[in-house]
Amino acid sequence: MPHIHQLNHAIIEFYEKLSSWEHSVVKDVGISLAQVHTIELLGIHGALRMKELAEKLAVTTGTLTVQIDKMVAAELVERRPHQSDRRSILVDLTDKGRTLYQQHDELHHQLTADITTSLSEEEQKLLLQCLTKMNREF
Amino acid sequence: MPHIHQLNHAIIEFYEKLSSWEHSVVKDVGISLAQVHTIELLGIHGALRMKELAEKLAVTTGTLTVQIDKMVAAELVERRPHQSDRRSILVDLTDKGRTLYQQHDELHHQLTADITTSLSEEEQKLLLQCLTKMNREF
DNA sequence: ATCAAGTAGTTTGATAATCAAAGTAATGGC
DNA sequence: GCCATTACTTTGATTATCAAACTACTTGAT
Known part of the structure; x- marks a missing residue:
């Protein structure tokens, strides 16, 4: 595996750039990065429990509670009871949040x-294939 | 471009997972995420000016000043004068930081x-190729 | 059925990160 | 030389985050 090293650095560079882009986009919207991350996760996965959300955001549930309080106040998300576990609470996007x-x-x-313009149709297809496999391995 | 939509979501999912992984790794080391990010950037790019670093970290220079102060105190980085512009300061890793x-x-x-195990040698090569092109377009 | 141990989420009090704005020093065009 | 601009720092206020204590619920052992 001689490519791994280069591949690793390409991934890190890509990650850094995405991260920087995300920050700059968020600045313009006037909403915190954590909130956008939350909205993104809920948009992708659908409703999540506080615990799951906190884990994915890499934050304590205490921190998440105050974050979600604010987002509920801003009508971006809502809390719903969990059907089978009354300790749990489902957080989901409101229409506004969606x-x-x-x-x-x-x-x-x-x-x-924009960033895939220089990729051929074939490369794009393969890239998707690779990413899909990688996301599964994560 | 019918793939773009799927590709977009695969990228976002990959980004979210990397982000979550980075957080969890950092927790174990006992160093802040911002500091690791700084170290990562300096490790990849070599010495950077405060301004450049602040931009890449998506943070104001005021915030960066205090961050770098702490990292200098922890002997992770050092400040060096810039050769051609005496207003600028170069931040670089110390041996400990490196x-x-x-x-x-x-x-x-x-x-x-780990996450590329399910990719063939050929796929890994193509993935690297795609990422390299994409990083250029960014 | 009961009870102890564990889990999900909230609250609280303290600490750390971040920002905007003002301040300092150096550059560059006129 | 002078003035607008740029790079960085400082300051004061705001916000985010954590760890720990607390409440409510679940689960498993007896």
Whole structure:
């Protein structure tokens, strides 16, 4: 595996750039990075329990509670009881939150289109294939 | 471009997972995420000016000043005068910082190896090619 | 059925990160 | 030489985050 080293650095570089892009986009919207991350996760996965969300955001549940309080106040998300476990609470996007998610996703979409311009149709297909496999391994 | 939509979501999912992984790794080391990010950037790019670093970290220079102060105190980085512009200051890794970078990079390397196991040699090569092109377009 | 141990989420009090704005020093065009 | 600009630092206020204590619920052992 002689490529791994280069591959590793390409991934890190890509990650750093995405991270920086995300920050700069968020600045313009006037919403915190953590909130956008939350909206993104809920948009992708659908409703999640506080615990799951906190884990994915790499934050304590205490921190998440205050974050979600604010987002509920801003009508971006709502809390719902969990059917089978009354200790748990499901967090889900409201219509307003979903709209915001779609707007943010549109920006991502545009970025993806931009940075893949130099890739052939075939390369794009293979890239998707690779990423899908990698996401499974994670 | 019918793939773009799927590709976009695969990228976002990959980004979210990397982000979550980075957080969890950092927790174990007892160093802040911002500091690891700084070390990572300096490790990849070499010495950077405060302004450049602040931009890449998506943070104001005021915030960076206090961050770098702490890292200098921890002997992870050092400030050096800029040759041609006396207003600027170059931040670079110390030996201790470089060692930490290498340790962190080793973890990344391991992660990369892990998540690319299901990719063929050919796929890995193509993935690297795609990422390299994309990083250029960014 | 009961009870102890564990889990999900909230609250609280303290600490750390971040920002905007003002301040300092150096550059560069006129 | 002078003034607008740039790079960085300092300051004061705001916000985010954590660890730990607390409440409510679940699960497993007896």
